[in-house]
Amino acid sequence: MPSLKPYLSFFAALLMLGQVVTAQAEALPDFTGLVEQASPAVVNISTTQKLPDRSVAGSQMPDLDGLPPAFREFFERSLPRNAPKSPRGGDRQREAQSLGSGFIISDDGYVLTNNHVIADADEIIVRLADRSELKAKLVGTDPRTDVAVLKIDGKNLPTVKLGDSDKLKVGEWVLAIGSPFGFDHSVTKGIVSAKGRSLPNDSYVPFIQTDVAINPGNSGGPLFNMAGEVVGINSQIFTRSGGFMGLSFAIPIxxxxxxxxxxxxDGKVSRGWLGVVIQEVNKDLAESFGLDKPAGALVAQVLDNGPAAKGGLKVGDVILSMNGQPIVMSADLPHLVGGLKDGAKANLEVIRDGKRQTLSITVGALPDEDQDVAASPKAADESSSDRLGVSVADLTAEQKKTLELQGGVVIKDVQDGPAALIGLQPGDVITHLNNQAIGSAKEFAQIAKGLPKNRSVSMRVLRQGRASFITFKLAE
Incomplete structure (x- = not known):
């Protein structure tokens, strides 16, 4: 009689496999209750913008491939649709339409969405879960955070529950509900892949990064945690193709x-302001400034008569913390300062000349427009440095006044050498070299002559009025 052991072992293995699959299925989250509860408060937002009369026949569509991901969606939505002809053969007034999402935060009709969803709209329509449509009034927008508030008429409207985005953890399940490509109340899920993420040109938002599938039309919709609470507003995606590629970003609620x-x-947003231009501290800059590791925000420029200047902050200071909160990346600082009100105190721990010290600065109000200065260099008294491969000249009195500088030199010519390799250009203004202020072309040549070999050396450069530190090494 044949042995039953092989068969018993096979069935035992099948049983164990079935138990593993069942356990894995039970471990996966069930989103059905969350969706049923939250969906009624999620809305579709459509806008109409009237465009000037002009012929579009035969016009070429712009190339959007080079645009940053944050702007691609907006411009694709804003491209003109087929414009109908008037009876006399001319073009009628065209309308550009956009589509996005939003959610109701109060039962009397306040709605949150993205600023870019409703930007420049002449009419905003909010479609509720029951398919009814209401005209919305724009309460206010804040382009810096890409947040907009709308108001629709209604009573006892369904609302979302608001959560605490600070308590969100990396790896936690999250879910988005919105209208990608116009498909109302589409649900996608994923996990939080990072927190406090900074994006170019978005200094005041510590984004929540997720792998939730977000596509055009999802913008402005809510991001939920597993408790059914809104923890963010879906705002941007990173894409090379125009579609979702696994990286999406939400504004913390x-x-x-x-x-x-x-x-x-108030109809507007007030933010704290220091009046500085900062940059990241990389490995070479950390070595140049005597830091143990790359960390903090390097002060590249201090605006004249700004809060930082009045509080004693100087170019070359590295800010390590503010009010006890560490500055790991330079982008951490704008988030923290922006959260303060005009007149609040900011206690900054800084490294200056290799020593730690604390500065107490009274924060000002962020101006409505960025303050930029421009350079138009013309100078005399030239000098050159063969070690760097650059010729420089003293700044004129007019240039110093325009740039609000006490000293510095302007680059007249760049030859082959370190200066060319690090991208210096004629017209750039150098104010510091190897952590030393430059007062004249003669001083520049003397300092350049004594630069150390095979060690990171910092240089502060102004280009078109914007300052930054760069580093290089002399291998000779």
Whole structure:
């Protein structure tokens, strides 16, 4: 009689496999209850913008491939649709339409969405879950955080539950509901892949990064945690193709609600301001400034008569913390300063000349427009440095006044050498070399002559009025 052991072992293995599959299925989250509860408060937002009369026949579509991901979606939505002809053969007034999402935060009809969803709209229509459509009034917008507040007429409207984005953890399940490509109440899920993420040109938002599938039309929609609470507003995606590629970014709900409350109360948003230009501290800059590791925000420029200048902050200071909160990346600083009000105190721990010290600065109000200065270099008294491969000249009195500088030199010519390799150009202004202020072309040549070999050396450069530190090494 044949042995039953092989068969018993086979069936035992099948049983164990079935138990593993069942356990894995039970471990996966069930989103059905969350969707049923939250969906009624999620809305579709469509806008109409009237465009000037002009012929579009035969016009070429712009190339959007080179645009940053944050702007691609907006411009694709804003491209003109087929414009109908008037009876006399001319073009009628065209309309550009956009589509996005939003969610109701109060039962009397306040709605949150993205600023870019409703930007420049002449008419905003909010479509509710029951398919009814209402005209919305724009309460206020804040382009810096990409948040907008709308108001629709209604009573006892369904609302979302608001969560605490600070308590969100990396790896936590999250879910988005929105209208990608116009498909209302589409649900996608994923996990939080990072927090406090900074994006170019978005200094005041510590984004939540997720792998939730977000596509055009999802913008402005809510991001939920597993408790059914809104923890963010889906705002941007990173893409090379125009579609979702696994990286999406949401505005933390704590940031969005602070903005919304200010817009509802005052019609505008107030933020703290130091009046500095900062940059990241990389490995070479850390070595140049005597830091143990890359960290903090390097002060590349201090605006004249700004809060930082009045509080004693100087070019070359590295800010390590503010009010006890560490500055790991330079982008951490704008988030923290922006959250303060005009007149608040900011206690900054800085490294200056290799020593730690604390500065107490009274924060000002962020101006409505960025303050830029421009350079138009013309100078005399030239000098050159063969070690760097650059010729420089003293700044004129007019240039010093325009750039608000006490000293510095302007580059007249760049030859083959270190200066060319690090991208210096004629017209750039050098104010510091190897952590030493440059007063004249003669001083520049003397300092350049004594630069150390095979060690990171810092140089502060102004280009078109914008300052930054760069580093290089002399291998000779």
């Amino acid at each position: 704590d940031v969005a609600m602070d903005v919304a409350n200010q817009l509802k109360k």
